Amino acid sequence: MDELLAKAMQGVDPDAPGAFWQVFLNLMRLVPWAALFWWSLLFVAVGALLGWWRGRLAEGVAWAVVLGPIGWIVVLARPRVARPPPLPPRAGRHGGGV
Structure with a gap:
């Protein structure tokens, strides 16, 4: 000290x-500013990858920026984004009928 x-x-x-x-x-x-910069960049890159995998890219980046590797846990703890099923194909160009 x-x-x-x-x-x-x-x-x-x-x-x-x-x-x-x-x-x-x-x-x-x-x-050690250079080391802090590169570690932060790594944390954000992994957060982006995890966010993309969970369907929450922006959220993964944001949590990684704010909390670093603890943000990864936050992203992984959240449920995946539910995607609605695709719509059935349309019958005709004008929708048919009068």
Whole structure:
């Protein structure tokens, strides 16, 4: 914990008016942003695939964006979209009869 605190406080004067923002920026520099981006992209792709499989593509993407892999469980827990049976073919072009 002391090492993290030392990295956060590196080059910061605690009495300066902008000390909070400097500590905040130092902490944000420690976050592995590229890895987070690629993992998020993977979560959304799997969510889209599961949503497409369940007939809920947009919902699968939305849940994956909001909850990550937990969103996959939400999509899988929801029932499939029921599709109505196809309509019978029409008898004639004008519907027949007068």
